[in-house]
Amino acid sequence: xxxxLQGIRVLLxxxxxxxxxxxxxxxxxxxxxxAEGLGAGLIVPLIEDPGAGTLDxxxxxxxxxxxxxxxxxxxxxxxxxxxxxxxxxxxGTAKFLSAxxxxxxxxxxxxGLREQTFRQLMEVELRYIYKRTSGDLIATVxxxxxxxxxxxxxxxxxxxxxxxxxxxxxxxxxxxxxxxxVAIALLLLISGILRRFVTVRVRRSARRVYAAxxxxxxIGIEHISAIxxxxxxxxxxxxxxxxxxxxxxxxxxxxxxxxxxxLVGPLFSTLxxxxxxxxxIASTYFLLPQSGSWQALIALFVVIxxxxxAPAVGxxxxxxxxxxxxxSLTAIREFLRTDNKPYLVNGKQQASPxxxxxxxxxxxxxxxxxxxxxxxxxxxxxxKNQMTAIVGPSGSGKxxxxxxxxxxxxxxxxxxxxxxxDIRDLDLRSWRSKIGVVTQDTVLLNATVAExxxxxxxxxxxxxxxxxxxxxxxYDFIAALPKGFDTRLGDRGVGLSGGERQRLCIARxxxxxxxxxxxxxxxxxxxxxxxxxxxxxxxxxxxxxxxxVIAHRLSTVRRADHVVVLQAGRVVEQGDHSLLVKKQxxxxxxxxxxxxxxHDGEVGWxxx
Numbered sequence: 001x002x003x004x005l006q007g008i009r010v011l012l013x014x015x016x017x018x019x020x021x022x023x024x025x026x027x028x029x030x031x032x033x034x035a036e037g038l039g040a041g042l043i044v045p046l047i048e049d050p051g052a053g054t055l056d057x058x059x060x061x062x063x064x065x066x067x068x069x070x071x072x073x074x075x076x077x078x079x080x081x082x083x084x085x086x087x088x089x090x091x092g093t094a095k096f097l098s099a100x101x102x103x104x105x106x107x108x109x110x111x112g113l114r115e116q117t118f119r120q121l122m123e124v125e126l127r128y129i130y131k132r133t134s135g136d137l138i139a140t141v142x143x144x145x146x147x148x149x150x151x152x153x154x155x156x157x158x159x160x161x162x163x164x165x166x167x168x169x170x171x172x173x174x175x176x177x178x179x180x181x182v183a184i185a186l187l188l189l190i191s192g193i194l195r196r197f198v199t200v201r202v203r204r205s206a207r208r209v210y211a212a213x214x215x216x217x218x219i220g221i222e223h224i225s226a227i228x229x230x231x232x233x234x235x236x237x238x239x240x241x242x243x244x245x246x247x248x249x250x251x252x253x254x255x256x257x258x259x260x261x262x263l264v265g266p267l268f269s270t271l272x273x274x275x276x277x278x279x280x281i282a283s284t285y286f287l288l289p290q291s292g293s294w295q296a297l298i299a300l301f302v303v304i305x306x307x308x309x310a311p312a313v314g315x316x317x318x319x320x321x322x323x324x325x326x327x328s329l330t331a332i333r334e335f336l337r338t339d340n341k342p343y344l345v346n347g348k349q350q351a352s353p354x355x356x357x358x359x360x361x362x363x364x365x366x367x368x369x370x371x372x373x374x375x376x377x378x379x380x381x382x383x384k385n386q387m388t389a390i391v392g393p394s395g396s397g398k399x400x401x402x403x404x405x406x407x408x409x410x411x412x413x414x415x416x417x418x419x420x421x422d423i424r425d426l427d428l429r430s431w432r433s434k435i436g437v438v439t440q441d442t443v444l445l446n447a448t449v450a451e452x453x454x455x456x457x458x459x460x461x462x463x464x465x466x467x468x469x470x471x472x473x474x475y476d477f478i479a480a481l482p483k484g485f486d487t488r489l490g491d492r493g494v495g496l497s498g499g500e501r502q503r504l505c506i507a508r509x510x511x512x513x514x515x516x517x518x519x520x521x522x523x524x525x526x527x528x529x530x531x532x533x534x535x536x537x538x539x540x541x542x543x544x545x546x547x548x549v550i551a552h553r554l555s556t557v558r559r560a561d562h563v564v565v566l567q568a569g570r571v572v573e574q575g576d577h578s579l580l581v582k583k584q585x586x587x588x589x590x591x592x593x594x595x596x597x598x599h600d601g602e603v604g605w606x607x608x
Contacts, residue, residue: 028094039088136214151328168308176283215246216250219246349426354419354546360382374397378397382548383546393567397566404416436508436517442502448483448486450465453465468510477503563580
């Protein structure tokens with residue numbers, strides 16, 4: 001019950017921005033439902049003389065009865081026929097408008113939810129995003145809003161059914177309140193039976209369905225992302241088997257839910273006939289003393305009960321269907337919550353140009369929801385117009401330092417200060433506009449070369465673009481492409497080599513003319529020729545610019561003005577290359593272990 005009430009509150013909150021549309025839908029549905037009820041009541045003038053008084057307590061039907069009072073049977077039939085046509089037109093128009101408005105409401109709510117979930121995805125801190133699977137995130141942004149849209153559509157379609165039931169119940173009450181109470185009690189009993197034996201099971205089945213959907217998404221995305229690895233290790237059959245098992249599980253859960261939802265209609269119809277039989281028997285007790293022409297009342301009750309079956313069945317089926325999709329509503333509600341997720345609080349101060357240094361002051365960091373510490377009270381300076389290199393083994397926290405400098409996360413303790421100002425006090429846009437980043441994992445869009453470059457600066461001129469790509473040693477290979485800067489690269493730049501993708505990313509970073517250039521292992525896993533071209537590009541880029549480099553290559557470290565050595569999240573040494581070699585500490589040992597000689601010589605491979 002509590003979960004259902006929460007679901008209703010969430011649904012009402014979703015519909016609140018569209019209250020006017022909901023009101024119009026209700027008015028149109030009410031008009032159609034009233035026409036439906038009046039149509040059923042027109043059976044009375046065909047059975048008895050309107051003067052008998054059966055319809056005296058029913059508005060509109062009472063007026064119609066008086067209008068045809070005194071007419072012969074043939075005239076009454078003709079007037080009833082005309083009235084039925086008019087009511088059918090009203091009912092049909094209302095039904096069409098209700099369906100149209102319901103679809104419009106669904107599109108608006110679904111579209112709004114997609115925007116909200118995507119906005120949440122963009123604004124929540126990355127620490128939270130990285131704890132979710134790709135399949136779960138795709139389902140949250142894509143599948144769940146669609147399911148909530150289905151709930152809204154179902155509610156919109158239910159509104160006419162509900163109002164039709166309400167109109168018929170009112171009509172029955174005006175004819176005989178005692179018999180109506182019996183009917184309501186029996187219908188509530190039926191609904192209770194269905195809820196106890198069907199709806200609850202539908203809700204449980206729905207949770208299993210959505211677990212199967214998330215697993216299906218995760219397996220699909222995982223294998224698409226690693227398609228090259230799958231082929232290299234010849235694991236296609238393994239992937240196909242895993243995906244087929246996930247599809248089979250999903251199908252089984254869907255079949256079970258469909259079977260339960262489909263059971264509602266036939267079961268309710270059967271039970272409704274039993275209710276009708278009970279009402280017929282009850283009418284011989286309740287109606288006989290009330291009217292001399294009780295046959296007309298019984299006939300009208302029978303007509304109403306039969307016409308109630310369709311909307312009542314529809315209401316119960318819709319309830320079961322909505323119960324089956326409530327997990328999506330719950331997931332959306334949970335994802336859109338802001339009180340249980342980390343966010344970066346935007347500062348109000350505009351970032352000033354770097355004058356002296358960006359300082360890490362006693363900085364500690366742990367990921368969201370984790371207890372293990374990643375960085376443990378580290379302190380060092382990134383000085384203006386110098387190259388600062390971060391070295392250390394995998395998992396020591398090198399990339400985390402780069403992420404903190406860009407303020408993708410906030411440090412758990414300590415602070416990072418731009419010339420004495422905590423970067424948390426700076427406007428995010430103004431701070432990040434001063435930073436250019438190149439990572440080991442090149443990220444390129446399925447767009448043209450120019451569009452990929454302009455991702456860093458939308459209003460960049462062609463002259464600025466060409467200057468950036470020349471600085472990054474990327475102009476020659478771009479000019480050789482079929483359409484030059486207008487060549488579409490494909491997903492993740494699949495048509496380019498690793499070195500070409502990396503140089504294009506460097507050009508994109510340089511196009512923004514950043515004060516701080518962050519190179520996160522930008523030359524790892526490249527051949528010597530590509531590395532040499534990128535090293536030349538880095539040398540050009542560092543002129544009159546502050547550079548933070550996450551280094552694997554000795555050649556990069558040797559050229560750095562300052563080297564920070566990490567071990568298990570702590571700064572164990574810092575200084576320039578020569579000083580660290582003279583200390584013969586961790587840095588010196590790491591160089592020796594990789595067969596580097598502590599003097600000028602051949603470029604080596606990896607430190608740590």
